[in-house]
Amino acid sequence: MAEPLIPRPDGPAESADHPEPAATAPVLEISGLDVRYGQSHVLQGVDLIVNRRPLSLIGRNGMGKSTLCNAITGLVPAFGGSVKLHGHELVGLKPHEIARSGIGYVPQGRRVFASLSVEEHLRMVARRGGGGWTIKKIYELFPSLQARRRNGGTQLSGGEQQMLAIARALLLNPRLLIMDEPSEGLAPIVVEHMIGTLHNLAREGVALLLVEQNLGVATSVSERIAIMVTGTIALETTSAELASDEATQRRYLGVSTHIERIDTPAAPAPST
Amino acid sequence: MPKALVDLLTVVLNGVTLAALYFVVASGFTLIFGLMRTTNMAHGSLYMLGAYVGVSAYDATGNWLAALVIGFAALAVVGGAIHLGLLSRMAGQDLRQALVTIGLSIIIGDLLLAKYGGLTYQIAPPAFAAGSVAIPFVVNGTYSAYRLFMIGAAVAVYGSLWLVLNRTRIGWYIRAGIDDRDMLSALGVNVSRVFLFVFALGAGLAGLSGVIGATALSISPSEDGRYLLSSLVVVIVGGMGSLEGAVIGALIIGLSEQIGLFYAPTYSIFITFVIMAAVLAIRPQGLLGRPA
Numbered sequence: 340m341a342e343p344l345i346p347r348p349d350g351p352a353e354s355a356d357h358p359e360p361a362a363t364a365p366v367l368e369i370s371g372l373d374v375r376y377g378q379s380h381v382l383q384g385v386d387l388i389v390n391r392r393p394l395s396l397i398g399r400n401g402m403g404k405s406t407l408c409n410a411i412t413g414l415v416p417a418f419g420g421s422v423k424l425h426g427h428e429l430v431g432l433k434p435h436e437i438a439r440s441g442i443g444y445v446p447q448g449r450r451v452f453a454s455l456s457v458e459e460h461l462r463m464v465a466r467r468g469g470g471g472w473t474i475k476k477i478y479e480l481f482p483s484l485q486a487r488r489r490n491g492g493t494q495l496s497g498g499e500q501q502m503l504a505i506a507r508a509l510l511l512n513p514r515l516l517i518m519d520e521p522s523e524g525l526a527p528i529v530v531e532h533m534i535g536t537l538h539n540l541a542r543e544g545v546a547l548l549l550v551e552q553n554l555g556v557a558t559s560v561s562e563r564i565a566i567m568v569t570g571t572i573a574l575e576t577t578s579a580e581l582a583s584d585e586a587t588q589r590r591y592l593g594v595s596t597h598i599e600r601i602d603t604p605a606a607p608a609p610s611t
Numbered sequence: 612m613p614k615a616l617v618d619l620l621t622v623v624l625n626g627v628t629l630a631a632l633y634f635v636v637a638s639g640f641t642l643i644f645g646l647m648r649t650t651n652m653a654h655g656s657l658y659m660l661g662a663y664v665g666v667s668a669y670d671a672t673g674n675w676l677a678a679l680v681i682g683f684a685a686l687a688v689v690g691g692a693i694h695l696g697l698l699s700r701m702a703g704q705d706l707r708q709a710l711v712t713i714g715l716s717i718i719i720g721d722l723l724l725a726k727y728g729g730l731t732y733q734i735a736p737p738a739f740a741a742g743s744v745a746i747p748f749v750v751n752g753t754y755s756a757y758r759l760f761m762i763g764a765a766v767a768v769y770g771s772l773w774l775v776l777n778r779t780r781i782g783w784y785i786r787a788g789i790d791d792r793d794m795l796s797a798l799g800v801n802v803s804r805v806f807l808f809v810f811a812l813g814a815g816l817a818g819l820s821g822v823i824g825a826t827a828l829s830i831s832p833s834e835d836g837r838y839l840l841s842s843l844v845v846v847i848v849g850g851m852g853s854l855e856g857a858v859i860g861a862l863i864i865g866l867s868e869q870i871g872l873f874y875a876p877t878y879s880i881f882i883t884f885v886i887m888a889a890v891l892a893i894r895p896q897g898l899l900g901r902p903a
């Protein structure tokens with residue numbers, strides 16, 4: 340199940356310690372982003388930069404993580420501030436324009452389409468011609484989707500729905516992938532598989548903003564970690580620091596138990 | 612063949628051809644109301660407008676197919692304008708949509724009355740479906756070729772819509788957009804444009820059905836209510852948004868109306884609504900509808 344997921348691109352893989360210069364150039368620059376739902380001021384001046392090295396955003400329930408994702412993708416209107424993709428202002432654009440400018444979104448709860456089969460999902464998004472992701476490559480990445488290609492979106496297991504949500508975002512050939520709690524409700528072995536996929540995507544040069552509640556997943560996917568508290572970025576740190584700093588964990592995440600990094604093969608677990 | 616059987620077969624054939632008309636009329640309503648959940652109480656008026664456009668187009672061209680195409684195209688444009696100008700601004704607000712479209716149907720009805728008066732018009736059937744066809748088991752041994760042609764038209768409309776919805780990218784957009792509009796837009800699809808297309812297509816089908824109906828029966832003012840009602844019943848009995856459901860719904864209504872008219876004329880309308888009430892009592896989502 341945890342086989343390599345994406346054919347590695349040609350050429351030597353860069354080491355995390357010596358990234359090529361472009362890896363740290365900003366892909367997404369969020370500054371002073373404000374979002375309100377009526378009277379409640381849910382995002383209060385969010386500043387965050389995403390480059391080509393994966394970034395995890397963590398924080399407790401209701402802190403505004405999903406709202407940030409929805410504001411970036413244009414699904415909720417920004418009240419103020421700026422979001423730039425490769426220097427291009429996104430605030431004020433329609434969601435479909437933002438998606439076309441290179442952002443793939445894997446939302447919380449997957450949101451696969453109930454009345455479309457797996458194959459219809461993929462063919463709907465796949466563009467003819469051009470390079471990049473094709474349905475064939477998607478099926479190589481997620482063989483179980485191919486096996487269930489005639490099944491409806493909601494007839495899939497949680498893990499398969501997650502694969503489908505990732506697959507349809509990838510078919511847009513995004514420059515930035517935003518994933519909101521992809522590990523939610525998945526069995527450990529499926530999560531491990533997904534982490535492998537994310538590593539490979541990052542290696543292919545796709546920038547990744549990962550929202551997680553599961554600190555173990557966040558620290559195994561990314562070196563950089565941002566913590567959100569009531570609508571602002573309270574702290575930016577590294578996986579290593581956060582993993583060893585229980586006081587910070589307790590303070591911002593309300594966790595006091597030992598957090599295990601999920602980077603070694605887990606014990607066999609029931610797959611979803 | 613015994614007369615009673617010949618009568619029955621004739622009534623059934625009448626019911627099926629009427630069902631064909633009801634299906635074609637309701638097909639646009641299935642898209643707009645059943646699938647897109649836009650409360651369009653002006654559907655009967657769009658039918659009527661299409662019929663009168665067909666009458667004028669037939670007068671001008673003398674060509675039935677041209678009248679059909681013009682009826683479709685004109686109503687697609689009208690529908691697109693209604694969607695852009697009014698209904699897309701009140702998405703999800705059923706009550707407002709209902710009020711606005713009822714107002715619209717009054718305006719359309721009065722405008723048509725002003726232009727065409729209270730007369731009854733009928734469009735001559737095309738040459739390929741004129742006259743009658745010999746059918747041994749019906750009364751008199753012949754049957755209207757045009758009414759048989761309507762069955763073919765209904766099959767063609769059903770087949771085309773099925774293909775669009777299931778085999779084309781725009782059809783996937785439509786179904787996905789109805790499931791989760793925001794998610795579809797986050798995949799780079801301009802959902803407003805997709806819904807505009809659906810509304811224009813649905814209104815165009817209403818116009819097309821007006822031309823077909825004005826040829827089969829006739830058109831006169833205040834027929835809008837009848838076709839709105841039949842479309843509502845077809846879509847609700849069949850199940851919101853189900854094309855197959857609309858076929859079954861149309862067959863039930865067409866057959867019950869004709870059978871009632873022949874065997875119990877006093878109760879004909881009553882029977883239709885008893886069937887509708889019975890279906891909804893057992894399956895509130897309609898025969899082939901998905902539970903909400």
Ligand SMILES: Nc1ncnc2c1ncn2[C@@H]1O[C@H](COP(=O)(O)OP(=O)(O)OP(=O)(O)O)[C@@H](O)[C@H]1O
Pocket residue numbers: 376379381398399400401402403404405406407447552
């Ligand atoms: N559509 C909405 N209308 C009003 N308030 C909302 C809406 N969506 C979210 N909120 C509120 O905004 C705040 C932030 O919600 P958000 O979903 O962004 O949190 P989150 O960090 O993603 O939480 P979780 O980890 O539980 O997913 C919450 O207090 C929530 O109640």
Ligand SMILES: [Mg+2]
Pocket residue numbers: 404405406447519
């Ligand atoms: Mg959330």
